[in-house]
Amino acid sequence: MKVHFSKYHGAGNDFIIIDNRTGLLNLTSKQINNLCHRQLGIGADGLMLLEKDESSDFRMKYFNSDGNEGTMCGNGGRCLVMFAKKLGLIDKITHFVGVDGVHEAILLDDNSVRLKMSDVNEIIKGNDYYIIDTGSPHYVQFVCEVDHIDVTYQGRVIRDNHLSKNGGVNANFAQYTPEGIKIRTYERGVEAETLACGTGAVATAIAANHWFKEKYNSYTILALGGTLKINFEKISENQFRNIWLEGPVAHVFDGETEI
Numbered sequence: 001m002k003v004h005f006s007k008y009h010g011a012g013n014d015f016i017i018i019d020n021r022t023g024l025l026n027l028t029s030k031q032i033n034n035l036c037h038r039q040l041g042i043g044a045d046g047l048m049l050l051e052k053d054e055s056s057d058f059r060m061k062y063f064n065s066d067g068n069e070g071t072m073c074g075n076g077g078r079c080l081v082m083f084a085k086k087l088g089l090i091d092k093i094t095h096f097v098g099v100d101g102v103h104e105a106i107l108l109d110d111n112s113v114r115l116k117m118s119d120v121n122e123i124i125k126g127n128d129y130y131i132i133d134t135g136s137p138h139y140v141q142f143v144c145e146v147d148h149i150d151v152t153y154q155g156r157v158i159r160d161n162h163l164s165k166n167g168g169v170n171a172n173f174a175q176y177t178p179e180g181i182k183i184r185t186y187e188r189g190v191e192a193e194t195l196a197c198g199t200g201a202v203a204t205a206i207a208a209n210h211w212f213k214e215k216y217n218s219y220t221i222l223a224l225g226g227t228l229k230i231n232f233e234k235i236s237e238n239q240f241r242n243i244w245l246e247g248p249v250a251h252v253f254d255g256e257t258e259i
Contacts, residue, residue, distance in 0.1 A: 001259045006083055007042065007252040009100045010075035010113075012225015014252070016042055017083045020049040020061075029067030031259060036065035042257065045190050046073060048080050050087075056095045056102060058084055064189025072100045072135025074198020074245045078113040081105040082249045100135045111250070117202055117243040127167055130207040131162060131169060135242070138203035139169045142211060143194025146175035146182050151193040155186020174208070180220030180227070181208060195225030198245050205230035206240055 003025065006142075016035055018025060036044045046064050053059035060080050064070040077098060084090045085107055092107050104116040117134055127212075129141040141157050143149060153222040155171040162169045171186040185197040185205050185220045205219035209232075221228040228247040230239045 002256050003255050004254070005042070006254045007044065008079035008083060008249060009178060009225070009252060010078045010196065010198065010249050011223050011247045013073075013075035013197060014044050014195075015073075015079050016044045016047040016175070017074050017080060018047070018052070018086060019083075021058075023051065025049065025259075027063075027259070029063075029190055031067070032063045032127070033067035036067075036255065040211050041070050042255070043047035045118050045194050046070065046076055047075075048076055049175055050080060050216050050221065053097045056097050057090050058094075059097045060099075060103075062099065064187075066189050066191065068188050068189060069209065070099075072098050072118065072199060074115060074117060074135065074202060075196055075247070076198075077103060078115050078198065078245070078247065078249050080104065081107065081113050081115070082251065084113075086251070098135070108246075110224050111154070111248060112246055113249050114246040115198070117199070117245055120240040120243065121238070123206070123238045124132055125181070125210070130203070130210065132203040132206055134199040136199040137166070137169045138172055138200050140172045140174060140200075140204050140207040142174050142176070142208075144175065146173050146184055149173045149184060151184045155193065156191070159186060159191075160186050170197065172197070174204045176208075177218050177222070180222045182222045184224065193224075196228065196247075198228065198247070201228045201232055202232075202243055202245055206243075209234065210237070220239040
């Protein structure tokens with residue numbers, strides 16, 4: 001069976017996207033893992049299906065590159081919005097359903113997408129880290145030299161030792177710079193460092209606000225693959241609303257593959 005797909009990336013976080021409004025495509029975990037394999041397949045951090053939804057413009061179904069269905073992916077959601085625009089399903093503003101509920105998104109004139117994220121109602125603070133669920137659970141630690149961190153090794157240890165009963169966490173290492181907060185992320189389900197992570201960027205911005213007792217509500221996050229902007233409204237010490245993730249989206253190529 002031949003399947004048409006598109007490849008997109010948001011700040012280097014790359015995805016295979018398939019239009020499944022017919023509902024006929026039912027991929028196995030192995031098929032998804034094979035498609036996302038960087039040497040033997042198309043190569044991607046994850047795969048998304050755009051599906052019909054009765055109450056909104058479309059539904060987002062996201063899978064990690066290991067083939068398992070994942071939690072919310074911020075950069076994936078932004079890419080899917082641009083894909084929906086290409087299909088002619090939406091114009092400048094859209095509402096779609098993700099695994100964590102309804103999201104609003106706005107397409108900007110510079111090929112960027114602003115995505116409204118889930119509210120944050122709880123912050124877990126450790127001795128030198130935070131765990132914050134922004135649609136996906138994230139561990140955030142501020143370090144002096146983020147470029148010197150062995151993200152693959154340390155990220156895997158953290159991933160396996162926090163929230164292990166719930167599949168572990170994504171691990172983010174962050175450093176303040178004059179230009180913004182540099183971030184490196186180990187993503188569960190990818191089981192590797194990725195060039196960017198939208199939900200991780202949001203978690204890092206909220207952790208920075210909490211850790212440094214800042215009055216800012218806008219942050220620039222410098223990922224390896226590009227710059228992301230985070231805005232939010234702080235309701236209380238542990239509650240954040242109107243959280244927006246903004247960043248670039250690029251259409252890489254289209255193709256067909258045999259399933």
